[in-house]
Amino acid sequence: xxTTIDQFVTTTLENxxxxxxIDTAAPLMDLGIDSLDIAEFAQILxxxxxxxxESKDLKELRNVGDLIALIKSRQA
Numbered sequence: 001x002x003t004t005i006d007q008f009v010t011t012t013l014e015n016x017x018x019x020x021x022i023d024t025a026a027p028l029m030d031l032g033i034d035s036l037d038i039a040e041f042a043q044i045l046x047x048x049x050x051x052x053x054e055s056k057d058l059k060e061l062r063n064v065g066d067l068i069a070l071i072k073s074r075q076a
Contacts, residue, residue: 005049005068005071005072005075006024006068008048008049009022009064009067009068009071010022010064012041012044012045013031013033013037013041013064016033016037016040016041017032017033017037018031018032018033018037019031019032022064023064024063024064024065024068025063025064025065026063026064027062027063028058028061028063028064028067031064038058039055042055042058045071049071049075051071051074051075052074053070053071053074057070
């Protein structure tokens with residue numbers, strides 16, 4: 001993979017309409033995306049990286065940094 005997980009997450013969220021630049025401390029819903037965008041992100045994540053996230057996983061995340069950490073832990 002030529003991009004890092006951090007880059008993948010921020011680029012994908014921006015492509016879904018998140019306000020750039022993305023601050024990893026920002027709550028997901030403060031980025032200008034909604035629950036449908038988050039669901040689409042989860043689908044892209046599964047297709048591109050093979051990492052499955054359940055909606056309950058996403059609801060428990062405080063911010064983008066937590067999302068990145070969760071993805072990295074699921075990839076290991």
